[in-house]
Amino acid sequence: MTDHAARVHGLTVRRPGFAINDLSLTLPRGTVLGLVGPNGAGKTTTIRALLGLLAPDAGRIEVFDRPAGSTEALARTGIVLDEPTAAPEWSVHSISRRLRPFYPGFDERFFEELLARLSVPISRRVAELSRGEGIKLSLATALAQRPDLLILDEPSSGLDPASRREIGDLIREFMIDPDHAVLFSTHVTTDLAGLADVLVILVDGAIAYQGSLFAVTEEFAMVRGSGAPPTGPVLGLRGTENQWSALIRVQDSAGFGPDVVIDDASIDDVIVHLAADTPGVPA
Numbered sequence: 001m002t003d004h005a006a007r008v009h010g011l012t013v014r015r016p017g018f019a020i021n022d023l024s025l026t027l028p029r030g031t032v033l034g035l036v037g038p039n040g041a042g043k044t045t046t047i048r049a050l051l052g053l054l055a056p057d058a059g060r061i062e063v064f065d066r067p068a069g070s071t072e073a074l075a076r077t078g079i080v081l082d083e084p085t086a087a088p089e090w091s092v093h094s095i096s097r098r099l100r101p102f103y104p105g106f107d108e109r110f111f112e113e114l115l116a117r118l119s120v121p122i123s124r125r126v127a128e129l130s131r132g133e134g135i136k137l138s139l140a141t142a143l144a145q146r147p148d149l150l151i152l153d154e155p156s157s158g159l160d161p162a163s164r165r166e167i168g169d170l171i172r173e174f175m176i177d178p179d180h181a182v183l184f185s186t187h188v189t190t191d192l193a194g195l196a197d198v199l200v201i202l203v204d205g206a207i208a209y210q211g212s213l214f215a216v217t218e219e220f221a222m223v224r225g226s227g228a229p230p231t232g233p234v235l236g237l238r239g240t241e242n243q244w245s246a247l248i249r250v251q252d253s254a255g256f257g258p259d260v261v262i263d264d265a266s267i268d269d270v271i272v273h274l275a276a277d278t279p280g281v282p283a
């Protein structure tokens with residue numbers, strides 16, 4: 001049995017004005033990977049490649065050692081994308097019956113339990129659901145397929161805090177099985193705490209950071225100051241001459257004088273500063 005739920009090797013996708021070049025990452029079993037990054041960083045593109053929904057220009061992508069998008073790979077993958085997985089005219093309570101022929105392992109009892117737990121109104125048509133209810137329905141549908149890998153593209157967007165917490169709880173319950181794995185992209189980086197084992201920060205189609213959530217503060221720091229912006233080894237700079245903040249590597253901290261404040265960097269600090277346009281500063 002492979003130790004990896006998913007492996008991306010040398011993923012290359014070229015679009016006008018955007019490219020992912022030679023991106024590699026692995027998702028071991030037993031791991032929750034949080035994929036974060038600014039708008040347009042390539043998170044959805046990477047997820048679509050993992051699902052076999054786009055043909056990359058180069059690269060090898062495998063899910064449980066099968067090519068991404070193959071029947072075997074998809075049969076073991078539960079998917080929550082930002083559009084509902086069910087047809088808009090279906091009523092929620094008819095979904096089990098409609099999906100049964102396509103997913104022989106579809107667990108109807110668990111599906112109904114999840115709908116009740118997530119307060120998805122079962123008498124409505126899919127088109128009538130609110131955005132948050134639609135996401136919860138997609139998650140219930142994905143989990144009821146009893147997958148080994150769960151891939152979620154921004155499941156938190158459109159969800160109230162209680163529902164976001166409920167989704168976190170469901171992911172934790174899914175991960176009780178050590179063979180399972182989860183990849184989820186999010187803009188709500190606070191949702192990663194206590195959930196993601198591995199954090200991948202994607203900026204401009206490239207991995208800017210890959211490691212534990214906690215090690216972000218071991219690798220990056222913030223320098224804040226006023227007056228002339230720093231000329232040292234800065235990864236990203238924001239602000240004005242009156243007040244600026246710069247992202248640096250922790251090992252470069254000693255190069256800054258006493259007139260600046262050096263702080264821990266949060267995940268959001270890293271994303272915001274790596275995405276900042278920093279003229280003349282190597283990113």
Ligand SMILES: Nc1ncnc2c1ncn2[C@@H]1O[C@H](COP(=O)(O)OP(=O)(O)OP(=O)(O)O)[C@@H](O)[C@H]1O
Pocket residue numbers: 015016017018037038039040041042043044045046
């Ligand atoms: N089919 C397409 N044709 C051309 N460009 C595309 C296509 N799909 C995505 N892009 C571009 O690729 C880049 C990456 O998009 P992607 O959706 O992967 O970003 P993202 O990180 O998921 O962003 P967001 O956080 O906004 O959802 C963007 O600049 C987008 O405009």
